[in-house]
Amino acid sequence: MTDAVSEEEKFLEFLYAAPVGLVEIDASGTIAMINPYAMKHLLPLAGERDAGNLFAMLENCAPELRNLFDGFEQARGTVCDGHRIIAELRRNPDESEPKVLACTLVKLGANRAIFSISDITVQVAQEHRLKQAEVWFSSLLNDINDYAVASITSDGVVDAVNASWTTQTGYPRDALIGQAVADIFRRSVGDGNPGMVQQLRLAARDGWHLDEMWHVRKDGSRYWCQRLLAVRAGSDGELTGYTLVLRDIEPQRYSTDDVRRLLTQDHLTGAANRANFQRRFQREQKAWREHGMPLSLIMLDIDHFKGVNDTYGHSAGDLVLVRFAETIVKAIRPTDLLARLGGEEFAVLLPATDLSEATKIAERLRCLAADMRVETPQGDLSITVSLGCAMAMPDRDILSAADEALYAAKRNGRDRVHAVGGAAVAA
Amino acid sequence: MDPAVIASTFETVTVAELWTMQARARDDLPFGVVGIDEAGITIIYNETEARMAGLNPSQVMGSRFFDEIAQCMNNFMVAQRFEDEPELDATIPYVLTLRMRPTRVRMRLLASRAAPLRFILIER
Numbered sequence: 153m154t155d156a157v158s159e160e161e162k163f164l165e166f167l168y169a170a171p172v173g174l175v176e177i178d179a180s181g182t183i184a185m186i187n188p189y190a191m192k193h194l195l196p197l198a199g200e201r202d203a204g205n206l207f208a209m210l211e212n213c214a215p216e217l218r219n220l221f222d223g224f225e226q227a228r229g230t231v232c233d234g235h236r237i238i239a240e241l242r243r244n245p246d247e248s249e250p251k252v253l254a255c256t257l258v259k260l261g262a263n264r265a266i267f268s269i270s271d272i273t274v275q276v277a278q279e280h281r282l283k284q285a286e287v288w289f290s291s292l293l294n295d296i297n298d299y300a301v302a303s304i305t306s307d308g309v310v311d312a313v314n315a316s317w318t319t320q321t322g323y324p325r326d327a328l329i330g331q332a333v334a335d336i337f338r339r340s341v342g343d344g345n346p347g348m349v350q351q352l353r354l355a356a357r358d359g360w361h362l363d364e365m366w367h368v369r370k371d372g373s374r375y376w377c378q379r380l381l382a383v384r385a386g387s388d389g390e391l392t393g394y395t396l397v398l399r400d401i402e403p404q405r406y407s408t409d410d411v412r413r414l415l416t417q418d419h420l421t422g423a424a425n426r427a428n429f430q431r432r433f434q435r436e437q438k439a440w441r442e443h444g445m446p447l448s449l450i451m452l453d454i455d456h457f458k459g460v461n462d463t464y465g466h467s468a469g470d471l472v473l474v475r476f477a478e479t480i481v482k483a484i485r486p487t488d489l490l491a492r493l494g495g496e497e498f499a500v501l502l503p504a505t506d507l508s509e510a511t512k513i514a515e516r517l518r519c520l521a522a523d524m525r526v527e528t529p530q531g532d533l534s535i536t537v538s539l540g541c542a543m544a545m546p547d548r549d550i551l552s553a554a555d556e557a558l559y560a561a562k563r564n565g566r567d568r569v570h571a572v573g574g575a576a577v578a579a
Numbered sequence: 580m581d582p583a584v585i586a587s588t589f590e591t592v593t594v595a596e597l598w599t600m601q602a603r604a605r606d607d608l609p610f611g612v613v614g615i616d617e618a619g620i621t622i623i624y625n626e627t628e629a630r631m632a633g634l635n636p637s638q639v640m641g642s643r644f645f646d647e648i649a650q651c652m653n654n655f656m657v658a659q660r661f662e663d664e665p666e667l668d669a670t671i672p673y674v675l676t677l678r679m680r681p682t683r684v685r686m687r688l689l690a691s692r693a694a695p696l697r698f699i700l701i702e703r
Contacts, residue, residue: 157635157637157638161634161635161638164633164634164678165638167679168632168648168650169646185680186676186680187676188652189651191651191674192652193654195651195654195673196654203674204674204681
């Protein structure tokens with residue numbers, strides 16, 4: 153062999169080292185060419201699915217990509233540009249932020265497309281913080297009386313509050329001074345937010361921390377609250393205490409936050425995405441372990457969904473998923489969480505709920521799904537759903553227990569509820 | 580030829596054998612051999628691997644392997660394992676992008692505290 157470097161070798165070196173992922177596929181998603189950067193990010197998402205097919209590798213975290221491509225009618229053109237994929241790997245749910253990938257898909261002909269992918273996790277985290285800061289600082293221009301302010305020592309004890317605090321929360325000043333701030337803001341069941349202890353830790357690390365959540369007033373009523381915790385530091389940079397500011401805002405403002413929505417919602421159905429589900433699930437499990445509050449989980453899987461896609465087409469399949477999610481969301485309680493885990497598989501997390509109540513709820517959801525009619529060009533279609541229920545127990549993993557129950561429901565003929573630790577409820 | 584070399588198969592070859600083997604003998608092995616140091620610099624890149632990847636070994640030597648040559652291994656499934664496990668001998672199925680084609684391979688990851696290099700063996 154010779155040491156002279158050929159043009160082909162130079163070209164390969166260029167593609168091997170490129171810090172962006174490139175993939176060429178045919179109309180079915182089968183990969184013709186792929187560079188190492190793309191494989192680095194896609195292979196960990198593939199699981200047991202075919203690593204030779206782009207859509208198969210992305211089926212769990214971006215099932216919409218195949219639909220976008222199938223629904224793209226022009227002969228050539230950009231199918232999506234900078235489309236975000238939240239790549240949550242079950243391997244480590246404790247990691248604070250999920251990986252976010254941006255992808256672009258360009259159709260080059262009837263049976264050829266090129267796909268690019270890059271990792272934008274860091275940019276998205278920065279964007280999120282900037283967006284929060286923007287909302288916060290622009291709101292500072294509004295009526296200053298809206299702000300309840302407390303001073304907190306470095307040990308986390310309240311040493312001063314302003315008059316607005318009593319107006320906003322109903323608690324008199326004397327009831328707060330000398331209290332540990334973590335005791336004042338005990339997290340309530342199902343609020344799905346970081347507790348005050350965690351917020352103190354994050355603020356100490358980053359200089360400040362901003363979050364939004366429901367707060368309960370002294371009279372029991374609740375309001376949507378923006379909560380800013382800012383660190384006070386001495387001249388030598390040492391932490392001397394915190395300033396805590398609460399603000400009563402309209403929850404609607406929160407839900408229009410696009411960045412937040414991208415990070416927490418499933419693109420198609422608007423249900424919580426896997427990443428969001430994982431976070432809530434971790435928190436609720438912690439609450440269950442620490443406070444013994446019951447926690448139940450329902451796994452839902454639409455029966456014969458592949459048949460729907462094959463018979464009525466992917467867009468009808470998508471419509472079924474959307475209508476199904478709408479039906480479930482309307483039927484569950486505000487503290488419950490519906491998440492789409494991938495494909496036609498959903499989960500409902502039920503804090504403060506025992507198995508018999510969860511089973512009743514599951515049976516109601518089963519009936520609602522069976523009553524649904526989805527209009528398609530080929531006529532109305534109806535679906536059935538199988539459901540598996542489980543309750544958190546010290547000696548078993550609730551997720552796999554609910555999965556097992558779901559498979560039992562499938563095995564026993566579908567369109568039914570099965571609860572682990574209880575008898576099957578007949579359909 | 581040294582009988583020890585003939586006996587070296589993908590499954591059985593050791594870090595010590597790979598490290599002490601003549602370069603010619605390493606080139607003759609039927610599987611790809613990559614040796615990287617603790618900083619991830621490519622020190623060994625045998626002829627078999629060069630042929631599969633379509634690269635010239637002289638260009639690969641001295642490169643940061645997981646950044647310039649094999650980014651597809653730069654994740655928790657491969658590169659991170661060398662960081663986490665000083666004693667490592669694991670065989671895993673993997674998909675590489677040799678000449679930009681998705682290629683199913685078997686990989687054996689080898690590391691030992693006693694050896695200065697970490698090895699990746701690749702069998703198509």
